[in-house]
Amino acid sequence: MTRAKTYTLPVGTEDEKRLQALNHICNPYTLDFLDRSVLDLSHKVVLDVGCGIGMMTAELAKRAGPRGKVIAVDISEEQLAIARNYADKQQLNNIEFICLDVNSLAQIDVRAAFVYSRFLLEHIKEPYHALQEMNKLLKQGGHLFCENAISYEAMFCMPESIAYSDWQKVIMLQPKLHDTEFFIGKNLYNHYLAMGFNAIGYQLQQPFISNVEDRIQFHLVTQSKTMQELLIEKGYYTREKLLDITAKAVELMKEDVLVTFPQYIQIIGEKA
Numbered sequence: 593m594t595r596a597k598t599y600t601l602p603v604g605t606e607d608e609k610r611l612q613a614l615n616h617i618c619n620p621y622t623l624d625f626l627d628r629s630v631l632d633l634s635h636k637v638v639l640d641v642g643c644g645i646g647m648m649t650a651e652l653a654k655r656a657g658p659r660g661k662v663i664a665v666d667i668s669e670e671q672l673a674i675a676r677n678y679a680d681k682q683q684l685n686n687i688e689f690i691c692l693d694v695n696s697l698a699q700i701d702v703r704a705a706f707v708y709s710r711f712l713l714e715h716i717k718e719p720y721h722a723l724q725e726m727n728k729l730l731k732q733g734g735h736l737f738c739e740n741a742i743s744y745e746a747m748f749c750m751p752e753s754i755a756y757s758d759w760q761k762v763i764m765l766q767p768k769l770h771d772t773e774f775f776i777g778k779n780l781y782n783h784y785l786a787m788g789f790n791a792i793g794y795q796l797q798q799p800f801i802s803n804v805e806d807r808i809q810f811h812l813v814t815q816s817k818t819m820q821e822l823l824i825e826k827g828y829y830t831r832e833k834l835l836d837i838t839a840k841a842v843e844l845m846k847e848d849v850l851v852t853f854p855q856y857i858q859i860i861g862e863k864a
């Protein structure tokens with residue numbers, strides 16, 4: 593299994609449903625921000641870095657059109673296998689999938705008009721270096737669009753419940769499981785400035801998760817094998833306690849409650 597050492601989540605079919613839920617929740621907001629930024633991707637070379645199971649990649653490929661192209665990069669072969677299958681099912685022939693660490697992007701000989709990356713930098717030891725690697729592949733006048741976590745504390749469920757607050761305490765430990773700057777979203781604007789970007793547009797995003805199946809999949813993450821093992825190994829929880837907390841949160845998600853996704857930043861800048 594290929595997985596970055598600092599990646600606390602499972603990859604491949606084990607995490608497919610959770611990533612599908614994430615895409616159902618976030619893609620409309622991603623596409624909306626793209627539209628409002630009036631970025632036309634048709635005929636363009638687009639890069640999707642840390643593409644995961646490729647659902648957003650497919651959307652980008654539709655926008656790039658048959659005379660454009662998307663290069664989708666991920667460190668995990670398992671993720672890319674799912675992403676390829678998804679693209680094939682939609683008969684998208686303008687995507688090239690490359691298995692590569694973001695820190696080795698220089699191996700790709702391309703100048704892209706648009707570089708996109710969502711929820712990758714949270715899992716990278718040196719996120720500013722990764723951003724610079726993305727920037728190197730961007731043409732002058734091209735755009736860099738990142739979406740990254742700002743806060744887990746801002747998440748809530750209404751009505752309030754112990755089942756939810758117990759679950760939130762678990763998820764809030766995720767940033768402590770690996771030595772990465774998990775809430776990198778807070779620093780992105782400064783990083784864009786430091787790289788000399790122009791016309792930086794940004795907004796805070798925190799969707800509600802209204803679909804019950806998406807809510808369940810999203811909250812099941814606390815019993816994913818990789819996260820469970822780290823939480824137990826570091827002495828935060830026993831397996832029984834974790835399974836109990838997750839089961840109660842999942843039951844709650846079936847009720848008529850208001851639940852949010854984590855807070856994150858969307859930011860687009862133009863390369864000077």
Ligand SMILES: C[S@@+](CC[C@H](N)C(=O)[O-])C[C@H]1O[C@@H](n2cnc3c(N)ncnc32)[C@H](O)[C@@H]1O
Nearest residue numbers: 596642643644666667668671693694710711712
């Ligand atoms: C949370 S997922 C997000 C996937 C996708 N961008 C989305 O929003 O649906 C993060 C992805 O980054 C990939 N990843 C983790 N570390 C990486 C690295 N060093 N280089 C490239 N990809 C990496 C993981 O394999 C995973 O597919």
